[in-house]
Amino acid sequence: MKKTNTQEYRLQNLSCANCAMKFEKNVQSIPTVEEVQLNFGAAKLTVKGDASIEQLCEAGAFDGIKVVPASSREEVHIPFYMKKENILAGISLLFVIAGYLMSVLQGEDHIATIGLFFIAIVIGGFTIFKDGFKNLFHFEFDMKTLMTIAVIGAAVIGEWKEGAVVVFLFAVSEALEGYSMNKARQSIRQLMDIAPATALVRRNGELVELATEDVQIGDVLIVKPGQKIAMDGEIVGGMSTVNQAPITGESIPVKKAVGDEVFAGTLNEEGVLEVNVTKHVKDTTIAKIITLVEEAQAEKAPSQKFVDKFAKYYTPAVILIAIIVAIVPSLIVGDWHHWIYQGLAVLVVGCPCALVISTPVAIVTAIGNAARQGVLIKGGIHLEQLGHIEAIAFDKTGTLTKGVPEVTNILALQGTSEELLIRLVAGVEHSSQHPLAKAILNYAENASIIIEKGIDFQSVTGKGAYATVDFQQIFVGSVQWIQELTDIPKDILKEVESLQYEGKSVVVAASKTTLLGIIAIADQVRSNSRSVLQDLQSIGIKNTVMLTGDAKPTAETIAKQLHLTDIKADLLPEDKLEAMKELQQQYGFVAMVGDGVNDAPALAAASVGIAMGGAGTDTALETADVALMADDLGKLPYTIRLSRKTLRIIKENIMFALGLKILALLLIIPGWLTLWIAIFADMGATLLVVLNSLRLIRIQK
Structure with a gap:
């Protein structure tokens, strides 16, 4: 059976949540694509099936979305002033200003004034109308659909000036949203830049510089002082201090010697290191962190799920309110022009942009900050x-305590010497992974006691272990377990209790018939x-x-x-x-x-x-x-x-997003709501949400 191809891509110029949904639909409609998953927070696309980058770029052409392979470090940064939509917005602004000057000279109803505002609307709103009409035809009501209806409605009732200004301000709002998401995503880009793209490798006695994708497990890296380690591995030569802050957040460099583990992206500070590569580039710790951070940003928080569900009903409700505002008062008081204008303003103020990004921009920023x-x-x-x-x-062990216990007391019984007791117990513990076992083995090594590894080792979960050492079966474990196997005298139990009250862990050793002794081990509190x-x-x-x-x-x-x-x-x-x-x-x-x-x-x-x-x-x-x-x-x-700060900011964002809109909608009652106020309320809410979320970047340990 043919294996389905799965590819990952990174997306550039993806700033609008609604555009992301549309792009995902476009990719899904490619005949050779089986499944699509778009991670808006991380700007990442996973495609199951066959699709060329050209096809994917074509699917995102409606909003200028660029697609590059996930492994690519290339980032096409387009300056703010060179982006197509911002250039069009700037040209639109020039015609708006010209229209204002003409209205002062010739009046608002003059053909030249209307012409200038019309050109401003067409240039500034071209991309909006293109998508808006398509959405309207398919009964998909997103913010571009609402804006299309509002601007065309404004033109129909003769509010050319208002329509032109709204188009320009909406373009500004879109630019702000794009800036905010790019700022929030910087945490991932910074993580991706931590590990170097190339490594100096010794192969066949020669030093060659290779792309990290070409480095194999077992290769030996040569890392000079001041260089970053390119791959995860184990030191096989040299000694140095390594700054692990990019991976672990530790501010103090860590001493590293032969046998120690090092991570890709950490900085070698002092000596030359030879590192045996133990993981492929896609499996390094930093690669896993990046993947997990991206997946974390894709997983929707409860508040985000609530907002998404709310927005689903919110937009149709806004359209219904706009229709009611436009028709009902007009039927009662007869001022159709005024109330249709008010209805159009309701459509603009109802754009859900700020509400939709209120949660994800905070979540993305917080998770990125935490990763750093x-x-x-x-x-x-x-x-x-x-x-x-x-x-x-x-x-307790390794969490509240250091997790590096040491032997503090040895009590040998039944004619067993301390050295023999340690040798027998260490023989059993040689195959154990328990921290207490390591303490006994370390003690034996430091005391130069020769250890014979036990055979037929068996671990008993939560109780201890046993093995055959010196042709006899030796049991090592908790007091309760050894008591099940042999009697422990009261004076020994009293000694055990005394050691335990000192905060020490007690290991008891016995053969099938004889109690051999006790070993007390202490783990120091961090x-x-x-x-x-x-x-x-x-x-x-x-x-x-x-x-x-x-x-x-x-x-x-x-x-x-x-x-x-x-x-x-x-x-x-x-x-x-x-x-x-x-x-x-x-x-x-x-x-x-x-x-x-x-x-x-x-x-x-x-x-x-x-x-x-x-x-x-x-x-x-x-x-x-x-x-x-x-x-x-x-x-x-x-x-x-x-x-807790993130939770507070999410709640504040939702309040800002809805509060400003409700405040603007209240202006309908006295009939004061204008298209200007509506777009400023929407843009203001978006700006507040973005700036409020970016405060999370400043939270430090």
Whole structure:
């Protein structure tokens, strides 16, 4: 069976939401195209089927939409004064001014005056009328249809001057809308420019410069000081500090040596690095971030869905009101000219431009700002839900703590030496991925204890693990689990309890018949955990809960240090899921912060799942709704503040968009509404919405 071709493209000059819908329809009508998906926020087009760029450009020719391959970094920037629609608007303005001068000299009804205004209308409104008539013929009522009816109506009743001015002001409004969307989309363009387009690669003993698309996994990059790293990879030679701010938002450069992971788009500061490429260009962390940010902007937030649904009924309602205003008073008082004029003004003031962009321009700006700060928000819906959060649940290890535990106490029993205990336990833990296992292995390595890797390793979720070491089966895990296998004396249990009250995790080791000993491990609390929790409380998050698999005494010790409001300890992964459901019943909107791996069920069930350390962690990028790329808990208060600010701005935008129009419509009552006031109300609402949304760019950590 033939595989369907899917291609992605970037769009230029796409500024109007209604034009985007029409362009999508035009592309869908191409016979060889099976499916089309247009992402207005990211100006991106996905086409399933066969279509040439020429066909796609032709589909967007009605509004000057240009189509380029998604991989292309080429951006055709047309200066404001060179854009066709702006040139026509400028020429139209000249004829409007000439018409005004002629009206002063010869009067408004003079043929020369009318002629000048007529030329201004035709030149300035050519593209409007072309689409407006087509839409009218198909009974599609968008803003160009409304403007076409209003301007032609104004000309019919002899209001040539008003019609010409309205056409010019509408062109200005369109230019503002285009500027606003381009400004909001800059965040994606900046992300795309982070990684260099070429890389210096060593092949067959020679250095060659290649396009990143031609670099293969296993190639070795040579990165000099001051250069950006072109691909994700692992350092195989050299040592340096790397500025990872473009990916993670970290302001302080990170020391990197052989074996460390590096990301495309980060800056090598000091030494020469040799980097073994581990991912293709389309799979790098920055490529995934760009894709996820674009998808996030395509996903409609609840408020946007509401606005879209409202606009669907709003435009026909405006047309109905305009007809009523034009006819009903005229039948009563008989002043047909005046009330038809008022009806036309209602059509102009009813243009839904500002309302339609009130939400997407805010969402696009906020998500782009967050991405630059090292916070990946995977959709408008998650951005909005963050603003409603009443409680936050935290995993302990690697979230509130550093996630790098260290062995603090060793108690060997039954004649077992400390060295033998560590060797047996390390043999079991050699195949484990648990953070506590790593602490034991690190201790063994630092103490130069020779480790024999256990065989027949088995992990028991939430309890521990076992394997055969030195020809005997060794069990390593929680106190509760080992108690199921063998008796633990009361004095040892008391010692375990004492260590747990100190905030330490206790691992117990036993053979099938004998208790071998206990190892206490402590995971240090992150230096900023307490200040982050205080910051969260100051912005209104009163309920902070820790969900952990650790014993309750250990959890309580950390909870006291950090002033958490609640803890739930001794939890298996499925218990965390149940705990999350209980918290949601108790508080409503609850966020979960975890590592994106062990906490996947709870992250998925939370109102908003927030993963720590998204950079380089595919699971975190895929499972969480929000990823803190730098593994920095300090980004959490910023993210919630950004979300709440976005919610406020969206509400303000809707109020501006509707408020100014309602105010203008009220002028119908005394009969004061003019076409000028109507277009200024529409343009003013659009401008307010745009400027208000762009305030989100200024929000920093």
